[in-house]
Amino acid sequence: MKTAYLFKEETTNGQKKLRIGTAQEFAKIAEQNRTLPIEERRYFIKEKSLDPDSPDYLFIEVDRDEYDKWNKENVMRCRNIKAAQRFTMMSMELVLQNVHTGKLEESALLREDPMFEEVITEKMLEELRQMLADWQPWALDVLNARLEGRNDECVQEISQKYRVMEQTARRYIRQFEQKTKEFFGRCSF
Numbered sequence: 001m002k003t004a005y006l007f008k009e010e011t012t013n014g015q016k017k018l019r020i021g022t023a024q025e026f027a028k029i030a031e032q033n034r035t036l037p038i039e040e041r042r043y044f045i046k047e048k049s050l051d052p053d054s055p056d057y058l059f060i061e062v063d064r065d066e067y068d069k070w071n072k073e074n075v076m077r078c079r080n081i082k083a084a085q086r087f088t089m090m091s092m093e094l095v096l097q098n099v100h101t102g103k104l105e106e107s108a109l110l111r112e113d114p115m116f117e118e119v120i121t122e123k124m125l126e127e128l129r130q131m132l133a134d135w136q137p138w139a140l141d142v143l144n145a146r147l148e149g150r151n152d153e154c155v156q157e158i159s160q161k162y163r164v165m166e167q168t169a170r171r172y173i174r175q176f177e178q179k180t181k182e183f184f185g186r187c188s189f
Contacts, residue, residue: 043067142176
């Protein structure tokens with residue numbers, strides 16, 4: 001790993017060009033910057049080569065505007081990297097396949113990632129809703145009533161909404177219960 005320092009230098013005709021400097025020169029400028037007012041400081045951006053095996057670093061002297069733009073992007077990049085480290089990405093299809101084939105226990109995932117149970121629950125509920133919607137029009141109403149804790153009122157609600165006798169509404173609810181048991185019985189979660 002090498003580090004190179006590029007300093008701005010004014011030529012005899014008034015143009016600015018970059019010249020290669022030393023680490024001691026850079027350290028001296030950094031020390032001077034601590035005592036100078038912000039508008040008189042010299043600014044450097046740090047660039048890293050794309051070679052992951054042997055990264056090289058470049059410290060390049062730039063104008064303050066360019067430094068401010070680079071610094072803003074660099075701060076955001078660092079925040080994003082830190083935020084990404086808090087999360088684990090996993091393919092739900094692969095996880096479910098591994099759980100189903102016995103290669104991975106669901107309980108291990110629950111210990112690994114506390115959000116796993118919530119994600120699985122949402123996924124199961126989404127699939128259950130779709131299955132019920134495809135099966136019977138009244139099935140989603142029964143599910144919503146059950147999820148909202150309106151078990152006692154469910155028979156009357158279904159009877160009134162679908163204009164059937166309460167006995168028929170009770171049969172609907174028994175069919176709903178059987179269908180959800182089948183769903184959870186074959187569910188690979």
